Amino acid sequence: MIGKVKSFALSGLEGYPVEVEVDIDNGLPRYDLVGLPDTAIKESKERVESAIKNSAFLFPCKRITINLAPASEKKEGPSFDLAIAVSILVSSNQIKTEKHKEFIIVGELGLDGTIRPVVGLLPILISAKTMGYKNFIIPSENAKESSYIGGITAFAFSKLCDVVEFLNNSLEVQPVQKNEWKPDNSCLANEDFSRVKGQIIAKRAMEIAACGGHNILMVGPPGSGKTMLAKCMPGILPDLTFEEALEITKIHSVAGVLDLKKGVVTSRPFRTPHHTATTPALTGGGVKAKPGEISLAHNGVLFLDEMPEYNRQTLETLRQPLEDGVITIARANKSITYPANFILVASMNPCPCGNYGSRDLTCNCSPSAIHKYLSRLSGPLLDRIDLRIDVDRVKFYDLTAVSNEESSAEVKERVNRARAIQLKRFANDNIYCNAKMSSKHIAQYCKISEESKKVLQEAFERFNMSARGYNRILKVARTIADLDGCENIETKHITEAIGYRSIDKIQL
Amino acid sequence: MYTRIDRNLIWLDSFNLSLKKKKQILSVCSMEELLTDFVANQKQIELIVEGPVFSDMQKDANDLYIDKKIAEMEKFDVFAVTQENPQYSELLKNIDYAPLVLYTRGELSLLNKKAIAIVGTRRPTRYGRETAEFFSKKLAEAGLVTVSGLAFGIDTCVAQATIDVNKPTIAVLGGGLDSIYPSQNTFLSQEIVDKGGLLISEYPIGTRPASYSFLERNRIISGLALGTLVVEAGYMSGALATANDAIDQGRELFAIPGNITSSASEGCNKLIRNYPQIFTISPTDILESFDMSSAVEEKAKAVQLSLEETKILDAIGDDEVFVDDIADSTEIYGKTLLSALSALEINGIIKKLPGNYYAKISLPK
Numbered sequence: 023m024i025g026k027v028k029s030f031a032l033s034g035l036e037g038y039p040v041e042v043e044v045d046i047d048n049g050l051p052r053y054d055l056v057g058l059p060d061t062a063i064k065e066s067k068e069r070v071e072s073a074i075k076n077s078a079f080l081f082p083c084k085r086i087t088i089n090l091a092p093a094s095e096k097k098e099g100p101s102f103d104l105a106i107a108v109s110i111l112v113s114s115n116q117i118k119t120e121k122h123k124e125f126i127i128v129g130e131l132g133l134d135g136t137i138r139p140v141v142g143l144l145p146i147l148i149s150a151k152t153m154g155y156k157n158f159i160i161p162s163e164n165a166k167e168s169s170y171i172g173g174i175t176a177f178a179f180s181k182l183c184d185v186v187e188f189l190n191n192s193l194e195v196q197p198v199q200k201n202e203w204k205p206d207n208s209c210l211a212n213e214d215f216s217r218v219k220g221q222i223i224a225k226r227a228m229e230i231a232a233c234g235g236h237n238i239l240m241v242g243p244p245g246s247g248k249t250m251l252a253k254c255m256p257g258i259l260p261d262l263t264f265e266e267a268l269e270i271t272k273i274h275s276v277a278g279v280l281d282l283k284k285g286v287v288t289s290r291p292f293r294t295p296h297h298t299a300t301t302p303a304l305t306g307g308g309v310k311a312k313p314g315e316i317s318l319a320h321n322g323v324l325f326l327d328e329m330p331e332y333n334r335q336t337l338e339t340l341r342q343p344l345e346d347g348v349i350t351i352a353r354a355n356k357s358i359t360y361p362a363n364f365i366l367v368a369s370m371n372p373c374p375c376g377n378y379g380s381r382d383l384t385c386n387c388s389p390s391a392i393h394k395y396l397s398r399l400s401g402p403l404l405d406r407i408d409l410r411i412d413v414d415r416v417k418f419y420d421l422t423a424v425s426n427e428e429s430s431a432e433v434k435e436r437v438n439r440a441r442a443i444q445l446k447r448f449a450n451d452n453i454y455c456n457a458k459m460s461s462k463h464i465a466q467y468c469k470i471s472e473e474s475k476k477v478l479q480e481a482f483e484r485f486n487m488s489a490r491g492y493n494r495i496l497k498v499a500r501t502i503a504d505l506d507g508c509e510n511i512e513t514k515h516i517t518e519a520i521g522y523r524s525i526d527k528i529q530l
Numbered sequence: 531m532y533t534r535i536d537r538n539l540i541w542l543d544s545f546n547l548s549l550k551k552k553k554q555i556l557s558v559c560s561m562e563e564l565l566t567d568f569v570a571n572q573k574q575i576e577l578i579v580e581g582p583v584f585s586d587m588q589k590d591a592n593d594l595y596i597d598k599k600i601a602e603m604e605k606f607d608v609f610a611v612t613q614e615n616p617q618y619s620e621l622l623k624n625i626d627y628a629p630l631v632l633y634t635r636g637e638l639s640l641l642n643k644k645a646i647a648i649v650g651t652r653r654p655t656r657y658g659r660e661t662a663e664f665f666s667k668k669l670a671e672a673g674l675v676t677v678s679g680l681a682f683g684i685d686t687c688v689a690q691a692t693i694d695v696n697k698p699t700i701a702v703l704g705g706g707l708d709s710i711y712p713s714q715n716t717f718l719s720q721e722i723v724d725k726g727g728l729l730i731s732e733y734p735i736g737t738r739p740a741s742y743s744f745l746e747r748n749r750i751i752s753g754l755a756l757g758t759l760v761v762e763a764g765y766m767s768g769a770l771a772t773a774n775d776a777i778d779q780g781r782e783l784f785a786i787p788g789n790i791t792s793s794a795s796e797g798c799n800k801l802i803r804n805y806p807q808i809f810t811i812s813p814t815d816i817l818e819s820f821d822m823s824s825a826v827e828e829k830a831k832a833v834q835l836s837l838e839e840t841k842i843l844d845a846i847g848d849d850e851v852f853v854d855d856i857a858d859s860t861e862i863y864g865k866t867l868l869s870a871l872s873a874l875e876i877n878g879i880i881k882k883l884p885g886n887y888y889a890k891i892s893l894p895k
Contacts, residue, residue: 220854223886226864242885372884379656379884389652389682393714414852414885481876502865514869521872521882 025113028126028155029105030146031097034311034358035272037149039126041091042102044109049085057090060098069100069131070107077135077183082114096355098310101140104129104159104185111186121189125177126150129161135182139163141278144271144286147171159185160198166285167275169201170268205262206288213253216429220416224251225433227411227522232258233437234444234501235455237344237366237406239329242413243376243383248369251413252325255367256292257430259323260441266290266321269361273320277313291322293364297331305339311351311358316343319364329368330398337403340366344406347458365457366407370399408457408494409522440504456501461493468496474513481520495519532610537596538564539612543631544599544734545583552630554578561614565591602735606708608633617641625753625779629732632750633707636728640698645675646816647751647776649769650684650761655794656883658684658762661786663691665759668813670697671825677702677755679747680715680729684761684769689718693725700754703731704747705739730754748772749779756820757782759810763797770797777805782819784810833877838862838870846880846890853886 025044030037040057053067074081088106090097105127111117128146130138143164150158151174158176160168165178176198179185187193215225224240228251231238240248262270270287274280280287295304295315306314316324326332343349347363373392377383387395404410444455451463459467470478478495481487487495496511499519503511532540538561542552558574559567568575568591576584603610611618611632619641622628632641646669650658662684666676670692678688680701692699701722703711707729710716719729732750733743748771752758758776760783763769776783785808788795802809810816817824835843838860845851845859853871857863862870871888874880880888 222857222864223853223868226868390712390714412884412886414887416854477873477876484876484878506865514865514873517872517876518865518869520876521868 023113023115025109025111027105027109027112027122029102029128030126030150031095031099031101032142032145032276033095033356035145035276035360037146038092038095039150039153039155040095040097040102040105041089042105042109043089043091044106044113045087045089046082046110046113047085047087051083052085054087055090056088057093058096059090060096062100063090063097063102066100066103066106066131069103069133070110072133073103073131073135073182074107074110076133077181077186079111079116079183079186080114082110086110099141100130100138101128101142103131104137104161104182107131107182108185108189117186117189119189119191121191125157125159126155127159127185128164129159129179131182137161137179137182137185139282142276143167144171144268144275144280147174147176148268148272150174159188163282164285165198166201166282167271167280168285169198170203170264170271170286172200201285203264203267203286204288205267213250214257214430215254215433216427218247218250218254219427221247221251221413223521224411224413225428227409228255229258229433229437230498230501230505230522231255231365231367231409232260232433233440233455233505234408234497235365235457236408236498236501237457238368238409238411239404239407240367240369240411240413241372242369243415244371246413246415248413249327252323252327252367252369253292254430255323255325255365256290258433258437259290259365260434260438262288262290262321270321273313273317273360277318279318291319292325293319293322294325294327297326297328299332299336301333301336301339304336305343305349305362306351306358306360307353311353311356313360314349316340316349316362316364317360320361322364324364324366326366326368329370330395334398334400337398338400341402341406344403368407369413371395405490405494408498411522436505439507440501443504443507456497456504459497459500464493464496468500468511470496470499470511470516471513474511474516477513477516478520485520485523487523491523495523498522532600533614535561535614536610536612537593537600538562539614539630540599540610541565541590541596543610544595545587547579547583549627549629551578565593599734603633606635606735608635608707608735609638610634611638611641619754621645621756622750622753625749627749628753629750631732631734633731633734634728635707636723637698637726638728640675640700640728641754643675643698644673644820644822645677645700645755647677647755647758647772648684648688648761649678649748649751649758649763649772651764651767651769651794651797652681652683652685653764653794654683654687654762655792657788657792658794659687662687662761665761665786665813665816666691666699667695668824669759669816670695670699672813672817672822673825674756674817674820674822675700677751679704679744679751680710680712680719681744682712682714686715686718689722689727693718693721693727696725698725699727701727701729702747702750702754703729703739704733704744705731706733706735706737707731708735709738711739744768745771749775752776752781753779755781757784757816759784759786759816760798760801761786762788762794763801764794765796765800767797770801773801782816783808784816786810833879836870838866839874842867842870842874843879843890846888848890850883850887850889853888856888 027042029040031040071081139161144167162178162180168176178198188195293315304315343362349362350359372378373387374395375387378385499511499515502515558571617638666688676692677700678685689699705711710719752775760769785798785801841860845856
């Protein structure tokens with residue numbers, strides 16, 4: 023008799039249905055698994071057999087053939103265990119109803135028959151839902167993940183025998199309760215703006231970056247608070263929307279870094295890869311073409327501390343994602359596109375010793391060493407960073423002074439307001455923040471008065487700015503105007519925007 | 531293009547010989563008939579020149595070799611100005627050890643224009659950099675050609691500042707003109723030529739710079755100029771060597787004093803203690819000693835300052851002030867402050883320094 027059960031597999035972030043077919047025939051006992059399984063699936067034999075036996079069912083002592091259709095796609099991971107076990111039980115007539123045909127079944131089995139969570143359940147559910155599948159049997163530890171998706175019925179189980187009883191109609195199980203999604207503001211940032219003393223330029227620039235989605239580079243000597251400032255960033259980013267949260271959760275689910283207790287990502291990610299990170303670690307890749315740090319930072323912040331210390335080749339791979347917001351990982355057998363829309367927050371020293379240009383400390387780097395250090399950041403990469411600011415050590419009395427600095431929450435309120443303006447403006451433009459404006463958008467939304475034009479021209483001549491710098495300033499000015507709630511960009515917005523260009527080229 | 535004498539001198543200069551030995555050879559042979567005289571007087575010359583170089587000279591004592599050398603120079607857009615060429619700098623010819631041949635790229639007429647050498651440390655402070663730029667601009671605008679060595683630091687500032695005001699500058703290199711050292715200044719060297727300036731080296735094409743060659747070229751820097759200005763020089767700075775060259779050559783010397791606590795100005799300050807008359811605090815000091823007058827000052831644009839901007843200017847005073855301190859003393863915060871600071875900067879009233887410090891732009895008139 024043939025048993026058929028539907029399951030789902032993932033290719034990148036997209037799922038596709040897989041039919042698990044089992045044929046049990048008379049003959050010498052053997053177990054064949056076909057349909058391009060990887061090693062983890064091949065090993066499922068041992069898990070399935072033990073799990074069935076230890077759940078007090080009979081593992082048929084016959085010739086068993088299992089096919090994972092479509093047979094042409096390479097399948098990975100242990101998430102078919104449960105489906106295989108169920109279809110064996112179906113074809114050996116231990117499950118007597120036809121109920122299993124209504125369900126997509128996903129889960130990994132333990133030897134004792136427990137059902138273990140799988141990686142990437144959320145993208146499976148989302149894809150399956152869009153393909154019209156409504157009912158799911160999932161591991162109970164993945165229940166949280168499924169609870170945020172409306173329009174589906176998911177039954178969560180922790181034991182194989184429960185699944186069988188449920189399918190045999192001898193066990194009543196309630197579907198997973200829907201959870202109302204809400205952004206989590208409680209533990210967003212370890213650091214709060216109110217704890218950063220002084221640094222008005224840096225703080226304001228962070229606010230602008232968070233609001234308009236601009237990339238930001240901080241240049242300053244060691245110990246000037248660059249890292250602390252960056253860590254404040256998550257606390258002032260605009261609230262996460264449900265769609266964004268799902269996008270992030272999908273990626274985190276595929277990468278296997280999702281917090282299963284939460285089930286869904288509730289705050290914007292803040293990723294800080296170490297500077298020894300390899301190119302695949304950052305962009306994604308490897309044999310299974312997993313998402314990298316830049317995709318994990320999707321809709322959040324990618325913080326590169328000491329940017330010139332990163333491998334130059336690795337940094338250059340950021341150029342295209344910074345432009346397009348996606349990264350396509352091409353491998354010989356497949357090419358996968360992951361979203362990678364992040365705010366790049368980078369920090370660096372002005373020279374290897376860190377004291378170049380400092381007022382109080384002497385720099386003992388040779389000019390060529392400084393040049394070499396700075397040239398690790400290529401021009402095209404720097405061009406994609408709208409805000410570049412200097413950060414200097416805060417004096418001792420600033421640290422001890424009692425001051426009532428603004429808290430992150432207050433800044434966030436402004437950011438949220440300004441982001442709403444942007445979302446409204448770009449409703450038909452397929453972008454969501456000022457940093458993503460193309461030159462067409464800039465011409466449309468960044469009109470400036472004659473007076474502002476004159477100021478801008480004067481600044482250009484005085485500071486030797488490049489044509490690329492022009493668009494950068496307009497974008498930043500647009501965000502500043504949004505923060506002010508102004509419809510039009512005014513001269514004061516332009517002048518402020520001009521201030522956020524740290525020495526474009528440190529002269530040697 | 532090249533006269534017979536030019537060709538002969540190019541031939542002689544192409545061998546790795548000291549200037550002294552070249553002069554000795556010229557005392558044996560005539561400039562006009564160098565090649566034939568060389569063949570005729572081989573015995574004598576062999577006493578002057580060591581083995582391998584001498585056999586090279588023997589092998590290459592023909593016009594074909596000279597043509598090859600000239601073609602090589604043309605490839606790099608280099609023109610050789612020999613001592614016998616009327617375009618050779620009169621001032622330079624008068625110094626001891628004036629190079630036989632100058633390899634040049636750019637505007638030759640600069641060789642005989644009034645020039646000022648501006649030299650200093652390769653690792654200047656902000657003060658040194660700003661003074662170098664200021665003096666270069668003022669002196670160039672008054673009609674002097676600035677001369678420097680295209681090294682990092684002050685040299686680069688001088689060349690860049692002169693180019694910025696669209697005036698010609700001369701850079702004297704320590705190696706052949708085929709490869710610019712330091713290579714980071716390759717673009718600058720191109721800009722110098724494009725803006726009507728001149729690159730000079732006493733070394734033929736293909737010579738790699740060596741540590742001693744930079745000291746040697748210092749005499750050319752000071753030799754080309756009426757006077758030498760030392761902007762910022764540490765205790766052991768090569769700029770002091772140039773200053774000594776200037777003194778030896780009987781040229782004017784100027785030095786800008788620095789902070790007594792700054793090690794980057796130690797050399798300058800000692801120089802001033804030894805020769806008090808070189809004390810220089812404004813470009814006019816230099817121009818007056820050459821009987822020149824400074825270019826007409828552009829009248830500063832009258833800018834209407836807002837109340838906030840006036841307050842900020844008062845807060846900055848004559849010091850370099852950290853932005854947070856400006857906020858504290860003016861009680862202008864956040865975006866208003868940043869916008870006002872930027873506006874002042876655009877109008878050229880203040881400047882932003884690394885590390886978010888601000889200072890008024892004010893230098894001696």
